[in-house]
Amino acid sequence: MLMAIAAAGAGLLAGGAPELTRMSEPAAPSKRQARHALKAARHPLRDPGYAHGPLHALRRPVHNLHDLTPAAPANAIALTIDDGPHPRWTPMMLDLLAEFQVPATFSLIGVQVAELPKLVERIVAAGHQVCDHTVTHPLNLPHLSSSQIREEIGGAHDRIAHTAGVAPQFFRSPGGAWSAEIMDTATAHGMICVDWEVDPRDWARPGRIAITDRMLRARGGDILLCHDGGGDRSETIQALRTVIPALQRRGLTFVAL
Template sequence: MRRFVLGAAVTALLCGFTAPEATKDRAYYEKRGEIIWEVPGESKKIALTFDDGPYPVTTEPILDLLKEYHAKATFFVVGTRVEQFPETVKREIAEGHEVANHTFNHIYFQQKKNSEVMQSEIVRTEEALEQITGKKPLLFRPPGGFYNEQMIQIAKKYGYTTVLWSWHQDTNDWRSPGVQKIVNKVLKNARNGDIILLHDYVPRSMQTVEALKLILPELQKRGYEMVTVSDLIHNRDSVLNPY
C-alpha cells in the first residue's frame, strides 16, 4: 500500500499536478480568531442573531418583543434591503441593537469567486449602512454559513470579524418548521455564550415572531442576559485580558 501511495505521488509530481490544499477546519479558524461560532464562558450571556433583513413585516414585531424583554440582538442585514427599509435599520440602532454585514445580494461563497465580486458584496453593504448609521459595521456573516480562505482574508482586509453560529443553535426557522420546533431548538440547547441563528426575513411566515414570544421570557426566567455578539466577544476578551 505504501508503494502505491508513493508511486502515485511521484506520478502526480511528474505530470505537473499539485496536492490539494490541506483542509482548514473550525479549530484552525477559531484559534486564529478569524471565525467565531460561539463564546462559551461563566457568564449567563447569550446572543440572538437575525439574518436576511431588514423586513418591516417581521423585523418590527421582533424589535417590539426585544424591547419588551430588555433584550439586545445582532441583525446581519442584506444591503439591498437596507436601501429599501432604512427606517427599520435606524430603529435597530436607536434601540441599542447591533447591525452587521450579510452581503449586498445574499450571494453564497461556498466556492471561490472573483475577488472583486466578494469585495463588492461586502463594501456595498458597508457603504449603505454607513450612510444610514454613520458607523462602519464590524461583523460579517457569509450567507448560508459558507466560507473559504479567500473570503476570510477579504473580510479581514476590510476590518471584519466573521461570525457564524453555535452548531446546536441553528433553528432552521427559514424553513418554517413550526413554532414549537424553533422554540425547542433554542431552549433545549441553551448554553452560556451561545450564538443563536434566527431570521427576520421569512416571507409569508410569522413563526419566528411567535417563537420569540415563548423563547424570550423563558431565557429571561433562566437568568440569561441577551446581548449583542460584540458584547459577547468583549465579555470574553475582558475575562481573558482583565487589565
C-alpha cells in the first residue's frame, strides 16, 4: 500500500492529501546524488528531499490520527485494542463495541489468530480494522535477528490475511519498541507503523477508575490504546463502558484506523 502511494507521489488518502513536491536539485546531479536518488526511490518515506507534508509523519510510527488521515474530522478519535484475540475478553469487547456502535482496530497476535480463527472472522465481519502485532509478541523485537524480525512481522501478516480474508494495513510493535529495521520490514509488507497517544496502562490492571480517568483525557485526533488479551481484562471492559459514552457526549467520534 505504502509503496503504491509513494510511487504515485500522492498523499495517503484519495481526495485528502496534496501531492508531494521535491525540493530543488542541481540540473546535472553527480554520481553520488544519482545513487541517493535511487535509494530514495526505494525508501521514499525516509528521503529528506521530500517537503513537509502528510507523509512526513510516517518517518516515525504514527501517534495521531491526523498524521495518518489529514482529512479526518477534528473530533475523530481511534480506539485500538491489542494482544488478542482472546476466547473470553474479545467476545465481550466486541459486544461492548456493538452496543455503542464503535468501530475499532484490533492488533492481533499471530499464534492466537491461528488458535481462534472464528473470532478473527467475527472482528472483520463486525466492520473493525485488523493490525499486525507480530506472531509471538516479543517485547525485545528490535534486538532479534533480521530473520526473526521478518518472521515475526511477515508471519503474522500472512496468518491474519489468510484467516481474516483481508491483509492488515497497519503494524504495531509490541510495547511500542521500534527500530529502523522493524519499520522497513513492516513497510515492505505494505503496512503503516502505528503507536498511540493515550495509554491508560490497562495491561498493568491499575483499576477501573485509573483506566477511566486516563482515557477521559482523550482529545480529537488521539489514538487510544487498550487491550483484550494478555491477562484479565475485566477492568478494561468496565472502564470502556463509562469512557465510550462519556467521550461521545463530548462530541468525539470513534473511527477505525
